[in-house]
Amino acid sequence: GAVVSQHPSWVICxxxxxxxxxxxxxxxQATTMFWYRQFxxxxxxxxxxxxxxxxxxxxxxxxxxxxLINHASLTLSTLTVTSAHPEDSSFYICSARTGVGDEQFFGxxxxxxxx
Amino acid sequence: xxxxxxxxxxxxxxxxxxxxxxxxxSNSASDYFIWYKQESGKGPQFIIDIRSNMDxxxxxxxxxxxxxxxxxxxxxxxxxxxxDSAVYxxxxxxxxxxxxxxxxxxxxxxxx
Numbered sequence: 001g002a003v004v005s006q007h008p009s010w011v012i013c014x015x016x017x018x019x020x021x022x023x024x025x026x027x028x029q030a031t032t033m034f035w036y037r038q039f040x041x042x043x044x045x046x047x048x049x050x051x052x053x054x055x056x057x058x059x060x061x062x063x064x065x066x067x068l069i070n071h072a073s074l075t076l077s078t079l080t081v082t083s084a085h086p087e088d089s090s091f092y093i094c095s096a097r098t099g100v101g102d103e104q105f106f107g108x109x110x111x112x113x114x115x
Numbered sequence: 116x117x118x119x120x121x122x123x124x125x126x127x128x129x130x131x132x133x134x135x136x137x138x139x140x141s142n143s144a145s146d147y148f149i150w151y152k153q154e155s156g157k158g159p160q161f162i163i164d165i166r167s168n169m170d171x172x173x174x175x176x177x178x179x180x181x182x183x184x185x186x187x188x189x190x191x192x193x194x195x196x197x198x199d200s201a202v203y204x205x206x207x208x209x210x211x212x213x214x215x216x217x218x219x220x221x222x223x224x225x226x227x
Contacts, residue, residue: 001172004158006158032213034214034215036217041123042219042220043191043204043217043218043219043220044159044204044215044217046209046214046216047213047216049214091156093158095157095215097213102147102164102208102213103161103164104213104215105151105161106151106158106159106160106161107158108158109156109158110155111156
């Protein structure tokens with residue numbers, strides 16, 4: 001149980017285009033989802049916290065107009081990287097909480113490469 | 116030249132030996148700590164967690180030790196196997212909201 005999926009697993013796009021990444025909780029309802037970014041050989045950095053039906057809370061230094069987060073249902077959150085640039089190339093990982101206990105369940109990640 | 120932050124600390128152990136991975140955390144108010152294993156190109160995988168009212172917790176082949184006095188966390192892996200080769204991260208809760216703050220990570224390499 002407690003499986004989180006991400007789609008796509010990898011994406012290559014041209015500079016200036018927008019990319020949408022989906023995060024789904026497959027067998028549970030996620031009251032809260034989190035989006036992280038990980039650059040090569042570095043740790044995961046929290047980008048934003050998303051609660052179903054409300055606006056996401058962004059970490060300091062993360063542009064909310066560039067990284068659009070939508071959490072329209074208890075099983076789906078989306079991250080849209082708008083006007084992507086090469087420096088946005090990274091590994092984007094989501095996680096989800098069931099609302100019971102502290103444990104977060106992580107997705108497999110999405111590798112974004114912006115040319 | 117080298118760039119700061121692009122090289123993870125590496126621990127190399129022989130198969131069958133015990134491994135100890137250390138982590139210093141920053142927030143004295145954190146009350147929940149987790150160890151994750153991350154293989155290349157994959158998301159973090161939960162290993163074991165511990166709350167601040169405990170100083171030791173054991174799982175299958177793994178033990179987590181928590182020293183709140185010096186804000187130190189360690190992960191011990193018994194009888195390390197080649198499949199344990201991965202990057203290991205400690206994480207602490209950031210306070211309210213359940214978001215996690217991840218440590219820098221340690222690369223564990225198990226040699227036969």
